[in-house]
Amino acid sequence: MDRKDEKGAAAAVEYILGLEQPMMVSGNTAEWERHSHRSCDYCAARLDQAMTIARRGDVFTGGSQTVEIDTVYQRDEVTGIWPFDVTIQEAATTITDVEGEVLFESDDISGERRIEVGLVDGEWVLVERAEIPKD
């Protein structure tokens, strides 16, 4: 991830996406925020959920993610973004409140997504995680 090229971008994808589940469990959002770009809607939505869980004292279990990179695109010349297509496996998740009542649960799910990463001041950031556009 120290590299500032395509290989560094690929490592950054795996590292940054791997930050989400620990953030949900611990409520520690610092590393996620450090690697989130200001335009990233997905980053903001997940940060908001993690902060809500922490504020309410809810409990997040499961939800670990594995990421497999399927396609590496060339760096986008206009934006400087490195786009990737990945397959994400997300383990079953349960969120309960302080009394143990289940607020949310999901089964194991998987999906293919477009991941965009870029560099800001030498640090890799997630610019967006989104549906893969249909050509």
Added chain:
Amino acid sequence: MALVRTTSLLAATTTLGLVLVGVPASGADGTSDPIYDAGLVDDQEPSVNVGATLEEQDALLNGTGGDSSSNTRYFRATVHYCLLSDLENTVLRTVCDEGTETIATGIDCPDDAFALAGLFAVTLGTNGSESAPRLISEGTCVTAADLEAEAERAFQNMPVEPAQIHLEIERDWAIVNFGIHPRTDDTDQVMDTTLLGVPVQIRAYPAEYTWDAGDDTAPTTTDHPGGRWDSADAINLPYPEPGTFTASLTTTWHGQFRITGTPTWTDIDGELTTTDSTDPIEVHDAEVRLTG
């Protein structure tokens, strides 16, 4: 791993304007329970950064038919794009950081117009380098009049759901000369789309309804969707002869559009039609039986 070149520009997303409203339950602490999601649910919108098609690049050039194999890339200095100007290796920095009137936020438009950011081009070199952005056209205020032809084309391709036939009594039979009393809904359908880089809403509204009993009687055309059997708006398909018939409703839709966020709808030339049909209806003679 395949190495693929992508294009970059605003992705034109076309979605029918359906809105789902969630009602949060009340939590134990008296506040509403939050609405949580899995990550793979929160990321189902397409990105507007990278991945738009070359077709959309052509559209940006106002239909001049860009060359897909060209080494020239076009982009507009939109508000969202300029948020990306802090990325390393982006050409947006030189465009957006200048704060000129070519970027979307610097264009002062009236309420019924859209601030269309300036159009820029960069030329890609063979060694992965790119030229400095060149201004192709200044930012401008786009009004509905500028979009009429595109709106007409989009309306003709709009996926309008047929207005559904509802029967006063849902059954598959009727009695001669009593027939059926169908009606439908007069609900508008709205599509969000992007025309020449401008976000637009296109609205189809039902203007005329033609009811065909499916027998030898002439179809009935109304400008209303029908009503209860005892109301002035009631539609009656009487079926004077017994048999098996399928009734149909052909709805004629007219269109309007507006630049998203502006108040005024503008009429679109042309019309669309949709058709809905009933299941077969068995029409019987009523028998009179004297008893007692």
